[in-house]
Amino acid sequence: MSAPTDRPADGTPTLELRGVDKSFGAIQVLHGVNMKVYPGQVTALVGDNGAGKSTLIKSVAGIHPIDAGEILFEGRPVSISGPRDAAALGIEVVYQDLALADNLDVVQNMFLGRERKNGLLLDEVSMEQAARDTLSKLSVRTLKSVRQLVSSLSGGQRQTVAIAKAVLWESKLVVLDEPTAALGVAQTRQVLDLVRRLADTGHAVVFISHNMVDVFEVADRVAALYLGRMAADIPISEVNRSQVIELITAGRSGNVGIAPAEVAAVEV
Numbered sequence: 001m002s003a004p005t006d007r008p009a010d011g012t013p014t015l016e017l018r019g020v021d022k023s024f025g026a027i028q029v030l031h032g033v034n035m036k037v038y039p040g041q042v043t044a045l046v047g048d049n050g051a052g053k054s055t056l057i058k059s060v061a062g063i064h065p066i067d068a069g070e071i072l073f074e075g076r077p078v079s080i081s082g083p084r085d086a087a088a089l090g091i092e093v094v095y096q097d098l099a100l101a102d103n104l105d106v107v108q109n110m111f112l113g114r115e116r117k118n119g120l121l122l123d124e125v126s127m128e129q130a131a132r133d134t135l136s137k138l139s140v141r142t143l144k145s146v147r148q149l150v151s152s153l154s155g156g157q158r159q160t161v162a163i164a165k166a167v168l169w170e171s172k173l174v175v176l177d178e179p180t181a182a183l184g185v186a187q188t189r190q191v192l193d194l195v196r197r198l199a200d201t202g203h204a205v206v207f208i209s210h211n212m213v214d215v216f217e218v219a220d221r222v223a224a225l226y227l228g229r230m231a232a233d234i235p236i237s238e239v240n241r242s243q244v245i246e247l248i249t250a251g252r253s254g255n256v257g258i259a260p261a262e263v264a265a266v267e268v
């Protein structure tokens with residue numbers, strides 16, 4: 001596993017948000033959000049409950065299309081008005097509920113809704129091989145068999161299957177919504193290793209987490225949302241844990257963050 005901070009963010013971001021606004025009815029949730037997510041890097045998206053993290057990723061996933069601002073993907077302005085647009089660009093989101101079917105095995109889950117056919121029949125051989133290849137590319141060795149039912153898997157193994165499923169589709173940007181939230185120590189370790197490998201295999205990764213230990217262990221950049229505004233989007237090497245907590249709870253820390261006048265405006 002390479003150290004996160006060894007990786008400079010050069011080149012074109014896989015995803016760039018410029019001045020993104022999003023409201024639900026009269027309530028504006030995202031205010032002029034700017035953010036850059038680079039290939040080969042893990043960007044931790046942090047913020048307090050209700051800061052707008054889910055709204056932001058659902059906007060990028062096409063579930064809640066943005067009201068104003070711009071989304072650039074690999075440097076080109078794009079319009080994401082539904083989940084199909086996001087998938088076509090190579091954006092995959094792994095939500096907390098994982099959306100796995102307990103009664104199906106690992107291969108069936110990885111291809112759920114996008115099964116390969118050979119004539120009228122399912123092409124089980126090719127799907128099984130592709131599932132194995134993806135898992136091996138990610139160095140996943142924690143699954144006994146790809147024909148195991150998902151109901152028999154541990155929480156960490158389920159998360160692994162959900163992540164591998166996202167990667168199967170030649171995704172370029174993988175968004176992980178609190179992937180370690182429900183896991184114990186050993187399983188958290190496995191999932192963090194997998195998150196790092198996702199970046200090391202060239203993916204741009206957004207990692208939502210409330211856990212600062214996990215964030216500092218795996219992230220290259222940190223993007224901190226405060227009441228729907230981006231308080232900082234910077235290399236993690238530029239901040240320490242208590243500064244990130246200040247960004248999350250106050251919108252600023254030292255010279256970093258939303259200007260005091262803006263913080264005051266947010267808090268009115």
Ligand SMILES: Nc1ncnc2c1ncn2[C@@H]1O[C@H](COP(=O)(O)OP(=O)(O)OP(=O)(O)O)[C@@H](O)[C@H]1O
Pocket residue numbers: 024027029047048049050051052053054055056
């Ligand atoms: N569909 C919706 N309709 C109306 N308001 C919404 C909707 N979705 C989110 N909100 C509001 O947007 C704000 C931001 O919520 P969001 O879920 O994006 O925050 P979050 O940072 O993901 O929080 P958490 O860490 O608790 O998951 C909240 O005030 C929430 O009530």
